[in-house]
Amino acid sequence: MSNDPLLQPYQLKHLTLRNRIMITSHEPAYPEDGMPKDRYRAYHVERAKAGVALTMTAGSAAVSKDSPPVFNNILAYKDEVVGWMKKLTDECHEHGTAVMIQLTHLGRRTRWDKADWLPVVSPSHEREASHRSFPKKMEDWDIQRIIKDYVDAAERMKAAGLDGLELQAYGHLMDQFWSPLTNDLDNEYGGSIDNRLRFTFDILRGIRERCGESFLLGVRYTGDECLPGGFDAQDGITISQKLKDSGLVDFLNVVRGHIDTDAGLTDVIPVQGMRNAPHLEFAGQIKKATDFPTFHAAKIPDVPTARHAIAAGLVDMIGMTRAHMADPHLVRKVIEGREDDIRPCVGANYCLDRIYQGGLAFCLHNAATGREETMPHTIPVASEKRRVTIVGAGPAGLEAARVAAERGHEVTVFEAADEPGGQIRLTALQERRREMISIISWRMAMCEKHGVKFNFNTFADVDDVLATNPDEVIIATGGLPHTEVLSEGDDLVCSAWDILSGDVKPGQNVLIFDDAGDHAALQAADIISATGAKVEIVTPDRSFSPEVMAMNLVPYMRNLQGRDTTFTVTWRLRSVKRDGNQLRATLGSDYGDMTKDRVIDQVVVNHGTRPLDELYFDLKPLSKNLGEVDYTALIAGDKQQVQHNEDGQFRLFRIGDAVAARNTHAAIYDALRLVKDL
Amino acid sequence: MKVLVPVKRVIDYNVKARVKADGSGVDLANVKMSMNPFDEIAVEEAIRLKEKGTATEIVVVSIGVKQAQETLRTALAMGADRAILVVAADDVHQDIEPLAVAKILKAVVDQEQPGLVIAGKQAIDNDMNATGQMLAALLGWGQATFASKLEIEGEAAKVTREVDGGLQTIEVKLPAIVTADLRLNEPRYASLPNIMKAKKKPLEEKTAADYGVDVTPRLTVVSTREPEGRKAGIKVGSVDELVSKLKEAGVV
Ligand SMILES: Cc1cc2nc3c(=O)[nH]c(=O)nc-3n(C[C@H](O)[C@H](O)[C@H](O)COP(=O)(O)O)c2cc1C
Numbered sequence: 001m002s003n004d005p006l007l008q009p010y011q012l013k014h015l016t017l018r019n020r021i022m023i024t025s026h027e028p029a030y031p032e033d034g035m036p037k038d039r040y041r042a043y044h045v046e047r048a049k050a051g052v053a054l055t056m057t058a059g060s061a062a063v064s065k066d067s068p069p070v071f072n073n074i075l076a077y078k079d080e081v082v083g084w085m086k087k088l089t090d091e092c093h094e095h096g097t098a099v100m101i102q103l104t105h106l107g108r109r110t111r112w113d114k115a116d117w118l119p120v121v122s123p124s125h126e127r128e129a130s131h132r133s134f135p136k137k138m139e140d141w142d143i144q145r146i147i148k149d150y151v152d153a154a155e156r157m158k159a160a161g162l163d164g165l166e167l168q169a170y171g172h173l174m175d176q177f178w179s180p181l182t183n184d185l186d187n188e189y190g191g192s193i194d195n196r197l198r199f200t201f202d203i204l205r206g207i208r209e210r211c212g213e214s215f216l217l218g219v220r221y222t223g224d225e226c227l228p229g230g231f232d233a234q235d236g237i238t239i240s241q242k243l244k245d246s247g248l249v250d251f252l253n254v255v256r257g258h259i260d261t262d263a264g265l266t267d268v269i270p271v272q273g274m275r276n277a278p279h280l281e282f283a284g285q286i287k288k289a290t291d292f293p294t295f296h297a298a299k300i301p302d303v304p305t306a307r308h309a310i311a312a313g314l315v316d317m318i319g320m321t322r323a324h325m326a327d328p329h330l331v332r333k334v335i336e337g338r339e340d341d342i343r344p345c346v347g348a349n350y351c352l353d354r355i356y357q358g359g360l361a362f363c364l365h366n367a368a369t370g371r372e373e374t375m376p377h378t379i380p381v382a383s384e385k386r387r388v389t390i391v392g393a394g395p396a397g398l399e400a401a402r403v404a405a406e407r408g409h410e411v412t413v414f415e416a417a418d419e420p421g422g423q424i425r426l427t428a429l430q431e432r433r434r435e436m437i438s439i440i441s442w443r444m445a446m447c448e449k450h451g452v453k454f455n456f457n458t459f460a461d462v463d464d465v466l467a468t469n470p471d472e473v474i475i476a477t478g479g480l481p482h483t484e485v486l487s488e489g490d491d492l493v494c495s496a497w498d499i500l501s502g503d504v505k506p507g508q509n510v511l512i513f514d515d516a517g518d519h520a521a522l523q524a525a526d527i528i529s530a531t532g533a534k535v536e537i538v539t540p541d542r543s544f545s546p547e548v549m550a551m552n553l554v555p556y557m558r559n560l561q562g563r564d565t566t567f568t569v570t571w572r573l574r575s576v577k578r579d580g581n582q583l584r585a586t587l588g589s590d591y592g593d594m595t596k597d598r599v600i601d602q603v604v605v606n607h608g609t610r611p612l613d614e615l616y617f618d619l620k621p622l623s624k625n626l627g628e629v630d631y632t633a634l635i636a637g638d639k640q641q642v643q644h645n646e647d648g649q650f651r652l653f654r655i656g657d658a659v660a661a662r663n664t665h666a667a668i669y670d671a672l673r674l675v676k677d678l
Numbered sequence: 679m680k681v682l683v684p685v686k687r688v689i690d691y692n693v694k695a696r697v698k699a700d701g702s703g704v705d706l707a708n709v710k711m712s713m714n715p716f717d718e719i720a721v722e723e724a725i726r727l728k729e730k731g732t733a734t735e736i737v738v739v740s741i742g743v744k745q746a747q748e749t750l751r752t753a754l755a756m757g758a759d760r761a762i763l764v765v766a767a768d769d770v771h772q773d774i775e776p777l778a779v780a781k782i783l784k785a786v787v788d789q790e791q792p793g794l795v796i797a798g799k800q801a802i803d804n805d806m807n808a809t810g811q812m813l814a815a816l817l818g819w820g821q822a823t824f825a826s827k828l829e830i831e832g833e834a835a836k837v838t839r840e841v842d843g844g845l846q847t848i849e850v851k852l853p854a855i856v857t858a859d860l861r862l863n864e865p866r867y868a869s870l871p872n873i874m875k876a877k878k879k880p881l882e883e884k885t886a887a888d889y890g891v892d893v894t895p896r897l898t899v900v901s902t903r904e905p906e907g908r909k910a911g912i913k914v915g916s917v918d919e920l921v922s923k924l925k926e927a928g929v930v
Contacts, residue, residue: 422870457752
């Protein structure tokens with residue numbers, strides 16, 4: 001038996017959890033028709049197999065029709081959920097993982113223009129900034145109706161064989177009752193703290209009566225709203241104590257903060273560049289004050305910190321949620337003493353930001369997550385060993401190298417720079433984005449393990465590639481910034497990369513024209529404004545930085561708004577001319593003929609990259625497939641069979657930004673999807 | 679003023695070096711190689727002089743195996759103008775000794791006539807710390823080693839040196855040799871656009887014979903050993919136990 005504190009079992013009432021690592025509730029937006037079907041089940045089962053002790057499924061599963069999902073959550077108000085949840089639960093149980101679910105009513109944290117077009121409800125008329133609905137103030141029959149909905153939904157989960165459930169109470173209806181900021185009811189559900197908690201206890205009591213003692217119950221709640229006028233840490237302790245004393249719950253799952261704004265949400269669930277484990281001590285205080293089973297998660301991406309949380313007795317179960325999205329086999333690797341092999345969560349928060357834009361949660365650098373049915377987390381060894389030559393050691397090239405090497409192929413990589421990383425290396429030069437480099441260093445470590453041969457400082461040409469006598473050639477050469485978008489003055493501008501790399505020193509009065517809408521423009525703005533310079537970001541889009549997304553935007557705004565950076569939307573940079581020792585930029589509009597000028601001393605253009613594809617086109621006529629990819633086979637996971645050129649010696653493929661400017665996930669998915677079948 | 683910077687291709691500082699089975703040296707087969715970090719600092723300093731308008735041209739020189747041209751390309755990508763590769767060995771395991779390097783560099787300096795040579799203070803592979811000094815002796819030039827700050831003032835270089843116990847500022851008449859210490863600057867990142875531009879910059883290839891220098895080693899490596907691995911620690915239960923263990927070990 002291991003003496004690792006993380007691997008000690010935990011006794012929660014009658015349930016033995018096999019270790020101290022859990023996945024907290026997080027809706028990856030995989031439901032189909034509101035149901036956790038095959039994709040959803042495969043995702044959880046992959047993690048169960050690898051040893052996680054408890055998986056808290058769903059995330060904000062809806063108990064009522066007037067809580068329409070904001071990001072494709074499970075519809076717990078439908079009876080058909082029982083069958084799907086039973087299948088998922090049975091399979092996870094087979095692998096020894098306990099299964100619970102999070103139920104909620106979103107209250108004002110949703111929209112009325114969805115599903116059944118019912119009005120949004122809350123215990124006050126206060127609007128939530130994030131979802132923008134003006135809620136109906138709840139009446140007595142709303143309250144009784146929703147209490148019953150919670151209890152009915154709980155009964156469905158009990159029927160599906162789950163070990164228990166937790167109720168969500170941070171930013172949702174339950175704690176909208178708790179908070180003086182969002183509850184101005186003047187009946188027995190408003191006013192005093194006991195009145196504000198009444199809704200919660202009515203529900204808990206109802207569930208207990210219906211589901212019995214053997215069904216575990218918990219609450220995931222904020223112990224401190226961190227908002228003026230809201231409930232504070234002292235109130236949080238009182239609430240925690242009352243939850244315990246009620247005898248209705250079996251565990252507390254603690255978070256801290258408020259989520260009604262993007263910034264608030266990002267402090268509750270911090271992203272890269274922010275502190276690790278910021279609320280762990282706080283969760284520890286609640287456990288200490290209540291002496292009651294306590295769970296917690298918030299940016300504990302690494303095993304040593306998780307181990308500390310348990311060893312120091314701060315909490316009983318530690319959540320490593322995004323860490324499990326990055327590496328589903330995290331627990332297995334801890335058990336096997338292979339912690340160094342864990343694919344690290346880099347806090348990019350691509351997973352969470354995507355669900356708010358209506359997409360499925362994907363991991364920025366694990367393309368198999370959420371695609372368990374088609375993409376392998378463990379690469380199968382190929383039946384035939386081949387020589388694979390890869391040009392470019394950015395995210396696409398290194399993922400291709402890793403996968404090819406794990407398949408047992410003989411792999412050679414050429415890289416023009418003296419270090420691997422490509423655009424990741426560039427982005428990670430900035431302190432706040434430094435965690436990104438783990439995308440590269442993890443792959444380098446895996447490649448080294450599997451004997452991949454690297455040639456750095458080599459701008460490979462056709463002869464270099466042919467000298468390796470390859471069976472397969474993969475071009476992952478990325479791209480170069482494209483800035484030639486003006487009617488006049490292309491020679492007077494620099495790219496966002498020039499600022500990031502330090503090739504061009506920041507000016508003092510700078511216009512950044514951004515129509516790529518990605519990180520590069522904001523990073524450049526961050527670097528330039530940090531010198532005290534004035535920055536204006538101009539974009540033809542209706543809102544700025546659309547590709548950066550909500551939570552990723554927060555740290556940028558915290559820097560930029562403090563530094564007099566301005567944002568100008570719906571204007572397009574047309575031309576730049578010299579004007580004395582300054583520059584004159586003319587802005588135009590897609591809406592009409594209006595123009596306006598700006599006099600500045602530097603113009604930065606962020607307009608994505610153009611592929612660096614010279615080598616690809618040089619090799620193309622020499623290849624068997626003439627570079628063609630059979631998309632049908634690619635999507636189906638079948639072998640590539642295209643053959644056009646009898647004399648070709650090798651097959652040629654192109655991935656990542658060397659094809660067209662996209663993002664890190666696309667680059668890595670390109671590589672995994674292609675190379676797993678080579 | 680022309681500035682000459684010699685750069686050496688060495689095992690990357692991140693690589694965990696492994697000694698060859700026969701103990702004749704460090705195994706360099708299939709290992710990541712990079713520019714000696716102190717030479718990178720030297721290149722950076724030269725580029726900064728050029729950016730200030732003090733230097734007009736930067737020539738980088740590398741002496742060693744053919745693959746050292748990769749190192750030169752990195753220097754060109756950082757901002758050097760032109761490169762000279764002196765091929766002096768075929769075997770990646772052959773280290774050209776400081777005296778031979780200094781002699782070749784002297785011949786290059788005689789040809790190129792730079793106003794300043796900036797070298798790294800030492801190479802991280804063999805830690806000789808001798809090439810700059812030997813070159814100064816062969817040329818009869820002044821030298822300022824371990825520089826942490828460099829200013830060119832007219833016909834002289836004012837150099838702050840990192841010495842035991844503090845900083846020393848000296849002035850040397852130009853032309854001179856300056857060797858770069860760690861804190862002189864932070865080298866820049868060679869960006870992809872600059873790597874591409876560097877492809878077109880001139881790289882001249884020479885051999886040691888072109889300069890009439892014999893590179894046969896004069897030193898014999900008797901043995902090479904890896905540092906001993908750290909032994910597992912023990913956990914002590916109390917301060918008293920800790921003190922008694924330390925006494926046992928004879929350290930207090
Ligand atoms: C895609 C995604 C969806 C999430 N949805 C929910 C949710 O519905 N309810 C909830 O309580 N937490 C949700 N979370 C938050 C996680 O449970 C967890 O608190 C958070 O990710 C911080 O833990 P970590 O740093 O270990 O990932 C979500 C997280 C992610 C990544």
